[in-house]
Amino acid sequence: MSDSSISKFFEKSRKERLDIVGGFADLTAEELEVLQNSDGGISFEKADKMIENAIGTFSLPLGIATSFKINDKDYLVPMVIEEPSVIAAASKGAKIARIMGGFKVASDESYSIGQIQILDVDINLAIKKIQENSIEIIALANSKSNTLSKMNKGAKEVSCKTIDTDFGKMLIVELLIDVGDAMGANVTNTMCEAVSPLLEKITGGRTLLRILSNYSTRRIAKATAVFDKNAIGGENVVDNIVLAYQFANNDVYRAVTHNKGIMNGIIAVANATGQDSRAIEAAANAYASRSGKYRSLSKWIKDSNGNLVGSLELPLSVGIVGGIANVHPIAKICMKILKVSSAQELACVMTATGLAQNYSAIRALSTEGIQKGHMRLHARNLAAAAGAKPEQIDKIVQIMIEQKQISLDKAKEILFNLDS
Numbered sequence: 529m530s531d532s533s534i535s536k537f538f539e540k541s542r543k544e545r546l547d548i549v550g551g552f553a554d555l556t557a558e559e560l561e562v563l564q565n566s567d568g569g570i571s572f573e574k575a576d577k578m579i580e581n582a583i584g585t586f587s588l589p590l591g592i593a594t595s596f597k598i599n600d601k602d603y604l605v606p607m608v609i610e611e612p613s614v615i616a617a618a619s620k621g622a623k624i625a626r627i628m629g630g631f632k633v634a635s636d637e638s639y640s641i642g643q644i645q646i647l648d649v650d651i652n653l654a655i656k657k658i659q660e661n662s663i664e665i666i667a668l669a670n671s672k673s674n675t676l677s678k679m680n681k682g683a684k685e686v687s688c689k690t691i692d693t694d695f696g697k698m699l700i701v702e703l704l705i706d707v708g709d710a711m712g713a714n715v716t717n718t719m720c721e722a723v724s725p726l727l728e729k730i731t732g733g734r735t736l737l738r739i740l741s742n743y744s745t746r747r748i749a750k751a752t753a754v755f756d757k758n759a760i761g762g763e764n765v766v767d768n769i770v771l772a773y774q775f776a777n778n779d780v781y782r783a784v785t786h787n788k789g790i791m792n793g794i795i796a797v798a799n800a801t802g803q804d805s806r807a808i809e810a811a812a813n814a815y816a817s818r819s820g821k822y823r824s825l826s827k828w829i830k831d832s833n834g835n836l837v838g839s840l841e842l843p844l845s846v847g848i849v850g851g852i853a854n855v856h857p858i859a860k861i862c863m864k865i866l867k868v869s870s871a872q873e874l875a876c877v878m879t880a881t882g883l884a885q886n887y888s889a890i891r892a893l894s895t896e897g898i899q900k901g902h903m904r905l906h907a908r909n910l911a912a913a914a915g916a917k918p919e920q921i922d923k924i925v926q927i928m929i930e931q932k933q934i935s936l937d938k939a940k941e942i943l944f945n946l947d948s
């Protein structure tokens with residue numbers, strides 16, 4: 529099975545959902561067993577090796593967003609998130625985008641930036657010396673990673689910039705490193721530390737900080753999708769969504785909330801695949817401020833046919849090798865469910881998920897508001913928890929909403945009446 533648009537996935541039992549996902553991603557019996565019985569992940573022994581002062585582990589819900597078509601390939605998207613409605617919203621956004629061909633996404637190659645702060649130097653002379661010795665600096669950096677060197681990746685460029693500080697001008701050297709399919713923090717830090725004695729020797733200065741920059745502007749992903757005007761409620765809704773975007777793009781208070789909705793999608797996939805979500809958030813927020821004002825990360829316009837066109841552009845530093853994605857059993861399975869074969873492809877999926885999420889949030893906000901949908905979903909979950917059969921759920925939800933009584937007891941009462 530390679531079609532990700534699965535009808536009524538949310539109404540299926542856990543077993544049925546697992547069978548579908550297992551079939552889609554060719555999961556083995558052992559992998560299905562891990563999903564079903566490992567209580568969400570790692571043993572305490574593993575946790576104790578990962579962090580300091582461990583006292584336990586902490587699990588969160590893992591769900592699957594359906595209907596994603598990205599660059600003509602179908603994806604089931606694993607999402608780890610505690611917030612209700614997010615996975616439904618992503619799936620809904622993907623379903624509508626699919627009508628006009630799905631998401632088109634492109635992602636830069638994975639260049640990470642390492643920074644070295646150099647003090648106590650004649651800056652102009654130091655820059656000249658660094659430029660003269662750049663081949664040696666790059667070779668020394670690359671001697672720290674056989675793996676990247678063998679793949680013709682690794683450090684590619686060394687550049688210098690000056691910054692103004694309270695203590696006058698300061699020299700910052702930057703290493704540009706092709707980290708391939710890794711997130712690359714470790715290798716970048718290692719290379720920065722390795723070249724700093726050479727930089728001190730060449731410049732006669734003193735190096736202070738030697739660290740990766742999480743502002744990964746050489747790892748930009750850009751997604752676009754067309755949303756059919758008829759499927760989203762007509763041209764009036766398209767116009768209102770464009771106006772909603774204008775609000776977000778021009779008011780920081782709204783922009784933060786709007787971008788938070790985008791991050792609902794991106795971080796949920798980051799969590800499922802074991803990425804460094806703090807790095808992703810920090811870079812995204814800096815990117816939202818790149819014009820000098822904090823703005824929307826996405827853009828929404830109406831095309832000449834009256835359809836809605838959304839785009840989302842942001843830096844995404846992610847990896848499919850190294851990191852906890854290789855250690856955490858569920859993250860490994862999530863990676864398999866995604867069927868991504870490169871870090872760039874993972875960045876594409878995450879960007880499409882962010883755009884789908886943003887579409888659904890601003891569509892709901894520009895029409896009926898988000899509370900109605902939230903309550904409907906909440907009522908569905910309660911009806912299912914009360915033991916309703918799939919064919920009974922709509923009826924129970926309808927009665928609870930009509931009577932404005934949404935609770936487990938009410939769901940049980942309605943179910944009892946339906947059954948008797």
Ligand code: MEV
Nearest residue numbers: 785786788789792889890
């Ligand atoms: C809630 O988690 C996210 C939203 O607030 C996003 C938005 O307002 O665009 C619904």
